[in-house]
Amino acid sequence: MGETAPPLLAYIKSLRAVLAVSRHGSTVRAAEAIHISQPAVARSIIELEKACGLALFSRATKGMAPTPPGARLAARAEAVFQHLTLGATECAAAAPVASRSPPPPDRFPAVVSPGQLRALVAIATGGSETRAAQSLGVTQPAVHAALQGLEDLLGIRLFYKLISGTRLTPAGEAMLRRVKLAMAEVRAMEGDIAAWRGEIRGRIVVGVLPLSVPIFLPRAVDALLAIHPNIDIQIVDGTYESLVRQVLSADVDAIAGALRADVPASEIRQLHLFDDDLVVVARAGHPCLQRELKGLSDLLQWNWVIPLPGTPADRALREVFRSQGLLAPASGLQASSPALTLSFVMQTGRLAIASRGQALVDNHGGQLCIVPLELPSTMRRIGVATRAMGEPSHDLRLFLEACRTAVPDAAR
The missing domain is CATH 3.40.190.10 (Periplasmic binding protein-like II)
Known part of the structure; x- marks a missing residue:
């Protein structure tokens, strides 16, 4: 389920500044913490506020405090950088040997570029540098340079060439999953920003399991779209195991159907709606x-x-x-x-x-x-399962509430 990277990904450096100012309370202390100049931090904050159309901080003589939208963005940004840090860690663990000593994993989010992240997802989706370039609207040499730069940055081989195209190594697959999860957080961030501005939009991919789902899902989707027509909803099917893998790699946002008793609570969050036999x-x-x-x-x-x-x-x-x-x-x-x-x-x-x-x-x-x-x-517990990592996006929260409301009284 390929899709374009969220536009706000281009402001990843600004998100780092937002998180630092939110933590340290001023651009001066934030600059010291992330090792860039104070003017660069201040400029990054202003650029992101302009892109969002929202004030992210309130300024006072004693420092800067995040506004409610700023606090939400900072929390999302922290999740983004956590995923990228874990991506570097898991990538190194999956690689047989590094070509050279990579930077510490917690430095990876500070040095990776948006273009490198976009190129990784595009090559995984398209299977060749040519198709990746077409999807990104850039040249094939630009994609090649971005991918080569990503490998050089990590000191790890992420891709191998076949006659049929470019494929990811196990290390590349490990990095890809975390990059997609980071992008999902950025996409949720965009939904939060839209909601603060009075706009409700987003994209939800729902995986469905057989049995019981028709009791509530069609009504839930119809009711949600009647109120918020700018939310795009895609319905896909599959086995529980395949859908869980897609949820954990951010290809699917929710699974509707029979819940499981043995899922790790650290990975999957379950909303119980009703029981059915x-x-x-x-x-x-x-x-x-x-x-x-x-x-x-x-x-x-x-x-x-x-x-x-x-x-x-x-x-x-x-x-x-x-x-x-x-x-x-x-x-x-x-x-x-x-x-x-x-x-x-x-x-x-x-x-x-x-x-x-x-x-x-x-x-x-x-x-x-x-x-x-x-x-x-x-008798089975029926409901909706989502990723436990991070907070659901605004549009996903609306979907979950629509599912709860759509359950017939007879089934409760």
Whole structure:
């Protein structure tokens, strides 16, 4: 999911000055701390205030204090530099050997240029210097020089050439993840600035898991866009494992679906919205609804549409039948989409498992029925998972609140 770097990345040196003044209370003390001249610090602050259209500090004879927007920017800037410092550390750890002694990791954010960071993301996305140059609107030699400068700066090989293009080494991949996380913080910073100026805009990528999500996500997105049409929302799907990797590398902002009990709280923050369990569904008039059912074995005489092998829904189906000493139904018809699964149930008369909440919401005018048979141990916590690192962006906070509001009363 490639995208252009946030414009405010060009002011990374100014962000360093903002953080230093916020910490030390004056341009003089900040200049001493970051080893540049006092006029350069003052000029950087003024340039960034002009770019933001906001006063970031209040000036007094005793020094400078951050305004509320300035304090927020300073907190975001600290997260940006933390990611870049960790990037240098993790990059060195992933490299077999450095070509020369690199600078201390905490110096890396002070010497790396915005162009080098943009070139790293562009080469990873485009796969060649030519395509990276096209995406950045610069020449191929300029991209090559930026990438070479980044390698020289770290003393570590970040790329290797193949006939098919340029690829990242493990050290390059380690650096890329942190650079993308740093850019995500800068992008969140831009959203904060827009909100302070009375504008709500941003971009949210939501990864969705099957089952239960249709209960709240469409309403949440529609309600959010009705109020804030300048927020762009992209919906993607994938396995839980792949979506978590994308969340932790800032390619995805949130995962909607079943929450997990074993995720590290230091990496993933989970918002619990409601609980949902699994049920067997059939269309109205199905023969199984006309008789007393003693167990799942009574349902094996009919055809099913089952989940794709290896998916969470498939594992849940097998576990439910295994708990009663049975093999899950065999079927030549498999579907990954819950909506498509329900369509097959309605149009072919097959049975399937579904989330109870989705079956109640999408019951086709009463024509989709829940088979009166309990499936024990299928209750799941449903919600939204986001990165635990840093504070959510303003637009992401609005999205989370929209999700909370969109949960039907029946599901709470």
